[in-house]
Amino acid sequence: MTAPFSPVAARQTATRALSPEALLAGPGALPDAPMAMPAQELEHPQGLLRRMIAALLPDRFAAPSAGARL
Amino acid sequence: MTPRPTGALYALRGLALALAAIAGLVAFWLFLQFGDADGLDLLDVARALLILISTLWLAWGAVQALIGLTSQAKAPPSDTDAPIRGRSVILMPVYNEDPTTTFTRVAAMDASIAATGDPARIDVAILSDTRNPEIAQREETLFARLVAERDALGRFFYRRRAQNTGKKAGNIEEFITRSGGAYDYALILDADSLMEGETILRMIRRMEAEPRLGLLQTLPKITRAQSRFGRAMQFSASFFSPVFARGLAMMQGETGPFWGHNALVRVRAFAESCGLPVLRGAPPFGGHVMSHDYVEAALLARAGWVVRLDDDLEGSYEEGPENIVDHAKRDRRWCQGNLQHSRIIGAPGLRPWSRFVFAQGIMAYIAPLFWIGFLIASIIAPMVAAPVNYFPVPGWPFPYFPPSEASKAIGLAIGIFGLLLLPKVLIATCAAMTGRAQGFGGAQIAFASTLAELAFSSLTAPILLLFTTRSVFQVFLGRDGGWPTNNRGDGRLSLSESFAASHWITSTGLIGMAATYFLAPGLFLWLLPVGLPMIFAPVLLWWSSQPSRSALMTTPSELETPEVLTLHDTILARWQTPEPGAPNPQVARNG
Numbered sequence: 001m002t003a004p005f006s007p008v009a010a011r012q013t014a015t016r017a018l019s020p021e022a023l024l025a026g027p028g029a030l031p032d033a034p035m036a037m038p039a040q041e042l043e044h045p046q047g048l049l050r051r052m053i054a055a056l057l058p059d060r061f062a063a064p065s066a067g068a069r070l
Numbered sequence: 071m072t073p074r075p076t077g078a079l080y081a082l083r084g085l086a087l088a089l090a091a092i093a094g095l096v097a098f099w100l101f102l103q104f105g106d107a108d109g110l111d112l113l114d115v116a117r118a119l120l121i122l123i124s125t126l127w128l129a130w131g132a133v134q135a136l137i138g139l140t141s142q143a144k145a146p147p148s149d150t151d152a153p154i155r156g157r158s159v160i161l162m163p164v165y166n167e168d169p170t171t172t173f174t175r176v177a178a179m180d181a182s183i184a185a186t187g188d189p190a191r192i193d194v195a196i197l198s199d200t201r202n203p204e205i206a207q208r209e210e211t212l213f214a215r216l217v218a219e220r221d222a223l224g225r226f227f228y229r230r231r232a233q234n235t236g237k238k239a240g241n242i243e244e245f246i247t248r249s250g251g252a253y254d255y256a257l258i259l260d261a262d263s264l265m266e267g268e269t270i271l272r273m274i275r276r277m278e279a280e281p282r283l284g285l286l287q288t289l290p291k292i293t294r295a296q297s298r299f300g301r302a303m304q305f306s307a308s309f310f311s312p313v314f315a316r317g318l319a320m321m322q323g324e325t326g327p328f329w330g331h332n333a334l335v336r337v338r339a340f341a342e343s344c345g346l347p348v349l350r351g352a353p354p355f356g357g358h359v360m361s362h363d364y365v366e367a368a369l370l371a372r373a374g375w376v377v378r379l380d381d382d383l384e385g386s387y388e389e390g391p392e393n394i395v396d397h398a399k400r401d402r403r404w405c406q407g408n409l410q411h412s413r414i415i416g417a418p419g420l421r422p423w424s425r426f427v428f429a430q431g432i433m434a435y436i437a438p439l440f441w442i443g444f445l446i447a448s449i450i451a452p453m454v455a456a457p458v459n460y461f462p463v464p465g466w467p468f469p470y471f472p473p474s475e476a477s478k479a480i481g482l483a484i485g486i487f488g489l490l491l492l493p494k495v496l497i498a499t500c501a502a503m504t505g506r507a508q509g510f511g512g513a514q515i516a517f518a519s520t521l522a523e524l525a526f527s528s529l530t531a532p533i534l535l536l537f538t539t540r541s542v543f544q545v546f547l548g549r550d551g552g553w554p555t556n557n558r559g560d561g562r563l564s565l566s567e568s569f570a571a572s573h574w575i576t577s578t579g580l581i582g583m584a585a586t587y588f589l590a591p592g593l594f595l596w597l598l599p600v601g602l603p604m605i606f607a608p609v610l611l612w613w614s615s616q617p618s619r620s621a622l623m624t625t626p627s628e629l630e631t632p633e634v635l636t637l638h639d640t641i642l643a644r645w646q647t648p649e650p651g652a653p654n655p656q657v658a659r660n661g
Contacts, residue, residue: 030227037246
């Protein structure tokens, strides 16, 4: 008596024939579909104290303007 | 695209904050009145401030529950039969867990999805960060069995990172940068997660119905708890948490939470918004972001995506710690992660509610310090108080007794206990009235369980208070807690293990009660409910880790096992029995 053909059983047999290494290197490996994941800004470049001091101090070190005195 | 909170939402938030602030200020005023009876000193003001902060925090939780009781969870509008167009993947990060238990969970969820008959294709990626080579070898072997059993060649994937940089967040990020382009949606799980197939499909449909939705969080229920501690947590998570979560969902609007698992993300939104930088400096405050989930939710909201908690969704499960020691270990990690958020709370562009959530997380861990500060200040207060002057008027022959303000102190104590007890009692009452209590063994058992849970949490609270305080000090002192593997399973503690984990709590309790007896004998009886559980901490740890078969703390999942749990039990039992004629995996691998 011939067992009825089952595609699922056939696939399962094929899967079992693969060694774990072959499976992981082949059909079990993650798909290759890269997507960019840029790092987000979570911290200010300067700490809070520095920013507060900078906000309070006059802007003495700014570059001279290219204004009326030229 | 950026969603804006409506006026009603702002009004609700304002009302909740105002109610909590009023409770805190009343406590502050009552304590000042009490302290003023014998003349206000600096310590009285300090204690009043500590009471203000602590009461405000307690009241905030109570208000959340009260708001939660005013509404029912409702499903958002979406077509429940719409064909799923997007490509989805279930991400199961693992880290030294038992692969048999973990992989059979994957098999159960896949079987549950298949049982719905829905043609949607959902892949699975097992993302291993396992460091133990023996467990890693078992993972590889069992992955082959999983693929064969679920007929999932080309649909199930496994990879193990050489370095577990960035822990779980790094694990997910590595997947997205390598394979994210293949998927529209990713269901992020934990190794102990289980979700019904129907729930997963419903989540995907809801995300397809709302193009602004970046993350959809479910409210996972704790299941399979066996111990007294585990079942108390399970009952609390099933009976009380949904009401607190409802209150939270009503106040957060579209700036919802991410709890790191049992949540669906839109892969493009997550990739664009949630790349986490390494914070400047060394751990615990610098380095990789530990509690990444809160940060990712905040970043999604910052980028204009909706982050939503759909608390109407059932069929989402996780497991919890079975004893206080495991709970404290996990809490140590969460403590460090939440305190690290103090570095992120000022991040540019965050939504105000996201900053508030960070503040809440930090407060959850530093609140015990305020209570301990209040207790210590109260014990030493009699030492520094000026002696009462019974003859304030020179030459007057009769003593003057200052009016007692003890009634104010008693009123304050009743108020604080009310804030602790009232929400849970109200939840039990509402559950009895609405019929929800039926799932918890009926109204009487649910009410008795509520009282038992209150008694149990009162006993364990002083112990947890000290564990949390120690964690906070460790973080402040710069000690990195690392990333220990979660213990999953039995969790029964012996008396010697309990003693080893908590003898310092016993010592603290003994010293504290002795100091109270000698320095502030009037407080001795008042502080016994705090001191005794500390002194008997080893016994409580041991007792609470033992199996419980009581009718109390019954939950719906105990009365009727959810389908996916039954599926998992069946598959796990099969996997734990060697297949007849199957080769020994170890031999097959090596030869």
